[in-house]
Amino acid sequence: MLTGSESAELVVLSLLSEGASYGYQLTKDAAARSEGHLRLTPGVLYPLLRQLENEGLITSSWDAVRAEDADDAGEGRKRKWYRLSPKGKRRLGQRVEAYESLRRVIDAFVGVRPREEGTR
Amino acid sequence: MLTGSESAELVVLSLLSEGASYGYQLTKDAAARSEGHLRLTPGVLYPLLRQLENEGLITSSWDAVRAEDADDAGEGRKRKWYRLSPKGKRRLGQRVEAYESLRRVIDAFVGVRPREEGTR
């Protein structure tokens, strides 16, 4: 399981890098991709989306429900579409690097398998 | 940089799986192995050691300073040696598995590189 909002940011930016999406879809995508291990609950997701928008990493607009009409702000039902900004794209790159760096650090420890009993 | 105490537990158990050690040494080892990225500060380390001992994952004893005499509780200067218990060894295994699982989950996202502009 994984709910920390640090990884949540990485995941949301990553999903949006593949194209525009919206809140509910993001929770579903996250769960599907991680085979249920990643639960992007409303309490985590929406505050995060707001924060990302405030930082200028994503943009939002209320547009048509159908994906192919996502830019059409005409009549009918709407939902809130989010898109990755250029700044967000850069941030995603940084986050990926940070993750890979962390990965190497932890691997430096878990890569080493136990030796023997007793004292060093 | 990485200070979360979740990873701290993994790291401490991992270091102790290589042999007995003590607080100050653990901070130094952690920094060295991670090339300075992992700062196991006193405020993180000692509460963690206490907790790990309470859970029966490690044991401690005040013994001689010299590593080769670490079991000798005779005269002279002492320091507090920590050792991984069998239970701790099992926990380490679980934590490594959990880490590798998390790793796979995140990789499922960062492995996917950006496609093109616009809508899904």
Add this chain to the structure above:
DNA sequence: GCCAATATATCGGTCGGCGATATATCCGTC
């Protein structure tokens, strides 16, 4: 007409990470 699924959003209590701080010993050196 009803229920489950879809869709977005806020709030605040709870929990814990970790900076700041305290204390004591050891050793080199001036």
Add this chain to the structure above:
DNA sequence: GACGGATATATCGCCGACCGATATATTGGC
């Protein structure tokens, strides 16, 4: 013999963030 930096262990409690709980409206299937 005293000063300072490194060694070594330990506690405390502030601050802030995480996210469970909750609210609300719409849609679609039966």
